[in-house]
Amino acid sequence: MKCVFVTVGTTSFDDLIACVLAPDSLQKTESLGYNRLILQIGRGTVVPEPFSTESFTLDVYRYKDSLKEDIRKADLVISHAGAGSCLEALEKGKPLVVVINGKLMNNHQLELAKQLHKEGHLFYCTCSTLRHCTPAW
């Protein structure tokens, strides 16, 4: 079972959740061979309904004591640009796509994403360019 884990840490990042759940995104996810999508939504106000079909499962939750297990199970991690989330995913050796939240003050998270990308550790994009982030997908 190939799994995508989406995490926003303790923040609210509704744009990312909405983007990942858009019909064409879900289609793309499935077409790339993933049949499980786990959304850790933090403080977000977009709360999708989990579902499970024969071919695809969607899990949703706000927080867990530790994300280690979900990161371990994932084949791809899509994360907000928080340091903790990035470091945890990279320490587990997972392919990582970081999505920058354009609505944050001064967007300091962009610095870390850019630097880690320069060093070849992850891909980064915004919500609107996520679907074009094909190398990672």
Add this chain to the structure above:
Amino acid sequence: MMCVLILAAAAGAVAAFLILRIWVVLRSRDFTPRESLSILVVAGSGGHTTEILRLLGSLSNAYSPRHYVIADADEMSANKINSFELDRADRDPNNMYTKYYIHRIPRSREVRQSWPSTVFTTLHSMWLSFPLIHQVKPDLVLCNGPGTCVPICVSALLLGILGIKKVIIVYVESVCRVETLSLSGKILFHLSDYFIVQWPALKEKYPKSVYLGRIV
């Protein structure tokens, strides 16, 4: 007229004295070897708490008791801290009785809060931080950048200025900060005893900082 002059002279003397005290406190480096250091850790919300707990992962038992300061209603940080301390106690049975405490103060600034209103909430936080610092009187304050740490560090500095206790202030800039310092960093760069950055570009810009690579 005389009264005004006397008052002005008195105010001038107090100001001069305070400036001298600030200069003395900021310059002093206390190298007395000690068996243990009580440490006050500022745990800002979310990622800041995660980072600072990663930092504390390798801390020796000499740093105790540990006092954690979190923002009001930040139960997530409280849970993370409790898990961390439990893990620590599990890994080292001799450590079982090391005490730790969690203190709560109001936030200096909410995410996306406007800057003008931040001035007021920060002053309010200062009003409440100082009694806490005065009560705890830690040997060392450790923080990594959330707004909450500015009132705490300024309160710690005040303890020194008032001749009550010299508190060592250690600031570790978040690993997120590659090229530029956070606002807390810019403020505390001048007020801390040890200012640690985690990327070479910052060491270049701020040669007086300490660079040890990534430490979280």
